[in-house]
Amino acid sequence: MTDFKTQLYSRQGLWSLFLMCAFPLHFWTLLLAFRDISWLTERSNLWDAIGVASYGLVFAFVESLMVFLIVALLGLLISTKWEEARRVALLSTLMLALSLWAMYGQAYFIWNMSPSDLVLKLMTQSGHPYRIIFGITLIEVALTVAVSAFLVLRWDKFFHFMKEAIDRLSLLTSLYLALDFFGLVIVVIRNI
DSSP states (O other): OOOHHHHHHHHHHHHHHHHHHHHHHHHHHHHHHHHHHHHHHHHSSSHHHHHHHHHHHHHHHHHHHHHHHHHHHHHHOOOOTOOOHHHHHHHHHHHHHHHHHHHHHHHHHHHHHHOOOOHHHHHHSSHHHHHHHHHHHHHHHHHHHHHHHHHHHHOHHHHHHHHHHHHHHHHHHHHHHHHHHHHHHHHHHHHH
């Protein structure tokens, strides 16, 4: 029975993990909302722009819950030889690393970025440009995840750095959750 109990998270550990799962989703949602608010205001009015941002925040909250459940369940697969704080830091670091790659992928298309002409020419001459793109991307993401995991598990300075970052980002994410509440109120008001 004690082996099963060591696999479980404490309430504080679960809360920290949830906040770290919610942080990148809310940050990205707010960044996109602030980017779009001016043209939404010009298109209709400020109230509609606030409504669109509110829908985004509510969606980000629901998405955060789903991601948190998946990450928490995957965390049960991590060895219990590491203390809970290290496991939460590991999961948070991996979540942040993967979120940064997802943000980069979306930003790449939102801001119409493209590789240089030389890179495009080399990829098209290979005959399999998509294989090269996906292969390079997979290697980059895998290296980022592997290095992040190694640093959290094996280097105490990086672990403590991540622990402090989690504490600081948790405060900011709590503010995001308050914005979620106001967003939900606005969505309810708009739909009454």
